[in-house]
Amino acid sequence: MSGMPESVEEGGQLTGYDRGLVLVVEDEWVIADLVRTYLVRDGFTVIVEATGEAALATAHRHRPVALILDIMLPDMEGTEVCRRLRSRQDWTPVLFLTARDEEVDRLLGLELGGDDYITKPFSPRELVARVRAVLRRASGTVAEDIRCVGLVKSDMPRRRVFVEDGPVELTVTEFDLLAYLMGRPGRVCTRSDLLAAVWGYRSDVGVRTVDVHIAQLRAKLGRGARMIRTVRGVGYSVEG
Incomplete structure (x- = not known):
């Protein structure tokens, strides 16, 4: 074919x-x-x-x-x-x-x-x-060019992420999930909200998808992943 x-x-x-x-x-x-x-x-x-x-x-x-x-x-x-x-x-x-x-x-x-x-x-x-x-x-791009939280820096227009100035390769969805969290430092984002904002739909069945991508992000960010905090039973937040 x-x-x-x-x-x-x-x-x-x-x-x-x-x-x-x-x-x-x-x-x-x-x-x-x-x-x-x-x-x-x-x-x-x-x-x-x-x-x-x-x-x-x-x-x-x-x-x-x-x-x-x-x-x-x-x-x-x-x-x-x-x-x-x-x-x-x-x-x-x-x-x-x-x-x-x-x-x-x-x-x-x-x-x-x-x-x-x-x-x-x-x-x-x-x-x-x-x-x-x-x-x-x-x-997509956002008005704010650079976001920095902890050891992580994200270059929004170029869709690039760095940990301690070293580049980190992310998928489209991983980048968007990280960008969404980094744009709301200190705010707790529920899994349902993250599904709606990043994937474009709400689903109780799909909340495990968020957890998988968070796990992937943490693995790729290494020491920088310490900024991602799990709020048990609710969702995630990013704190510097």
Whole structure:
């Protein structure tokens, strides 16, 4: 199912080249075609691949703005695709798409650097909305250029983070979570509020997602992670 980026014409207007290229990695043709149709309608260019190896090659060659990645692929787990991307310092946003709804699978995907997780059956419109949300976060800037809390400094326009002047590589979601907390020093942010602010939705079921990303942040920030305080039963706060 590989090939050149696709587009469609609607009402005489060429669409599919405005929002950027999305790589869809899905071996079930019906699902892949459904996802592609809705993304193209929304102005994205789409390439579909059916295997992990093909996806890695296409991601390297075409540099998509986002990946929609099925976990159950013929040649390898989607989580392994994500792990390989992150290991080569590719921080393209990844949204996992899978029929497996076990919490351990969701958390594993997030721990490996995924930005969101959508379970089959799903709403195509919600999927497109999630893609647009993660891309807004990836490209967004704030008025305040630099934020410093404790040993951590974040350069907002460039979306870069430093601990004791050493650079730290974060995913889009990890950066946005850290930026949100650092913009509210001393304030306790609930898990539900963080889900709404960073991921764009509220869900009691998804609060564990916040905990996983906080754990990932702490691991990457090292000594700088001491500024993130857990407020048991409520959420998190950042204190200098």
